[in-house]
Amino acid sequence: MQPEPAQNPDTVAGLGEFGFIERITGGRPQPSTTLLGPGDDAAVVAAPDGRVVTSTDVLVEGVHFRLDWSSPEQVGAKAVAVNVADVAAMGAVPTGLLVGLACPPTLTAEIADRMTEGMWQEASRAGVGVVGGDVVSAGSIVISVTALGSLQGREPVTRSGARVGDVVAVRGRLGWSAAGLAVLSRGFRSPGTVVGAHRCPQPPYQAGPEAALAGATAMIDVSDGLLADLGHIAVSSSVAIDVWAERMEVHQRLVDVASALGSDPLHWVLTGGEDHALAATFPSAAALPPGWRVVGTVKEGSGVTVNGRAYERPVGWEHWR
Template identity: 55%
Template sequence: MRDVGEFGLIDRVARQALQSPTVLLGPGDDAALVAAPDGRVVASTDLLLQGRHFRTDWSTAYQVGRKAAAQNLADIAAMGAVPTALLIGLAAPADLPVTWAQELAAGLADECALVGVSVAGGDTTRADSIMIAVTALGDLRGHAPVTRSGAHPGDRVAIVGELGWSACGYQLLASGAAGPQKALARHRVPEPPYAQGPLAAEAGATAMIDVSDGLLADLGHIARESDVGIDVEPGAFAIPEQLRTTADRLGIDPLVWILTGGEDHALAACYPAAADIPPGWTVIGTVHKRSADQSAPRVTVAGKAWIGAQGWDHFA
């Protein structure tokens, strides 16, 4: 990196990138110009730190780029919006190979291409370790945003996308154990169901969230913001055979991966009882009135409190 310098790096990884139609002015100026047809902009941001959110001995730069884009694009989908652009900040050591940054940019570009957007701009600086800051922008296309605060008693809770695979992959990498390649692949590069976010909004979803920290933890965010209770039915989850056998071999209940693992970036949403839930979604629970007992858990599993962590907490 020190050999090409900041602007040489920008020339190599940003200026040459093709831009999507929503980017009216891309890298090269003081700021990008991104179309906002709806008149409102949905925005989300995340930080990825080397050693905490990714490891260079576990994932290639390309895979890190795919994952960095995916987790932010999934947040846009969870609002019922369609992505329009990404902005990327990269802090890195001076001795980081330029090829690593180029591969990172390729991963970002390929994940963006899945939803027809591009990296519109960003910034670079020097640091002792790698840090990636991602800001995703989106457009609501005339729909109301689907927030975490709209769930009502009587709603059905449903999910779309796969759960548990990323947590399984993490366990395999951390322990050095052998296991299904799908688990390793999903931990390195999640596959969010991007198109399902806007479809859920059109179907009348009352609340929605990207499952990044763990299903129970993220449903807890909906329950708190909506001031309701949520009960999850564990029998609603079809546990894939590879996930079950790997968990058995490691002495783990596979339901723990599914309910608390996180980083699969599936979507969870609440739908009114009379709503036609889009194809591909699985109903896994119900919304009920919040208990008068303030010490009662907001999210339960088969009517009972879940024992143990409900998901990931960055400061725990």
């Protein structure tokens, strides 16, 4: 009988499943909403509202991230950010994260440590903890995060509440991640501001609950492109939305990058995904919380237009298309 080959202690296989779990969760601080954290069959998270907002996203190596483009910390932070942004888009405050990590057994412990460190850092920025999850072996890295949130007694802000006469407003950056992807796709690594925006988005987490308190009628996380995601609000609310191009914020850095690459910076702003800004409708401009900016209006009809006309180019990202 042949002895089993020795495991490399510097890999996740060398750490073993339970050693790896202890390594990434042991000693980490948890918010007050975590009543029972990692280490048991399931976690216990406080839900004083009586309702739990929940959302799941899956990030796949080679589709959503590349380790030759992003650091492990940035990949981990991105996995958290894209999920907590969805909770914020419902007007909720995050209360817990469940992380599923599939990776090759040869993944080095250093990369795994750095990836999970990025998760914890972004979770801390969002005011939430990783309360549990699972790790399994796979041929490539796949990260699945489920975010939990509390409405704190408020009604959820859905996609179906927009009304004719509402204003459309956004909070957060738009077009930066698309510009960063364009730069990376050309083989460049700078300017760092746009490349960094693609590697790790910075959603305005607090803006979701603030919008809910201000009376937002509908809201969505801009993950696939502003026009595409406003299209979801238009369909769900049975309304039309018109975006005003002249109201869109096109930063000079995007203009400079687009000029160098022969691209259109406004197209990035209107259709670029993965910035995870928030878009919402409000009864009036006077209702907007600080930091939100009006970019359009809700009208009778259907679909999304730009300056009253159909947008002739692709409006955003959709898997399998």
